[in-house]
Amino acid sequence: DSGVTQTPKHLITATGQRVTLRCSPRSGDLSVYWYQQSLDQGLQFLIQYYNGEERAKGNILERFSAQQFPDLHSELNLSSLELGDSALYFCASSVKLGRGGDNEQFFGPGTRLTVL
């Protein structure tokens, strides 16, 4: 158990809909990362937040948005869903911004999104 929690574990929805994925980082971790992993594909970095502020953006679609709240939990909002958005969505947290050789990301169990 990494200490990172994600809800829900599974989500099934229809095309065109909007969903919200939630992540609670490890106690004390200030940085949160979101990743997308399609079937049999590698992890794709979406976005990073540090202490409530956006710090880095990856291959995140305009239909997707995220935020980190004062209590440090984060939400990833996916709208106008398409079939191709079906994937595992992972959240990870780390203590720092991602700097330093000893900084490690701890991953949550993921949310499996199925768009029908």
Next chain:
Amino acid sequence: KNQVEQSPQSLIILEGKNCTLQCNYTVSPFSNLRWYKQDTGRGPVSLTIMTFSENTKSNGRYTATLDADTKQSSLHITASQLSDSASYICVVSAGSNYQLIWGAGTKLIIKP
């Protein structure tokens, strides 16, 4: 362009055998290199991390090597077990903002 390439894409070996996974990177400036293990459907878990000055690091039956001159890393697994079946991902941290460059992973299958 910063890139991390891993080989082979997939590998099948018999239980008890050793294997070596490769990672080549074209990342500059280099900060550190990490190997993750990802079980199917689960989040990745860090195995080892190496900075520029480190040539080798072990974690149980896993031994990672780094050659910063040739920009190559390898992950050697000794006496493989069925539980080693997973994807192994090489991740390089780069630049002043420590951007993470993820490899596509090597899918390892251990057969009894």
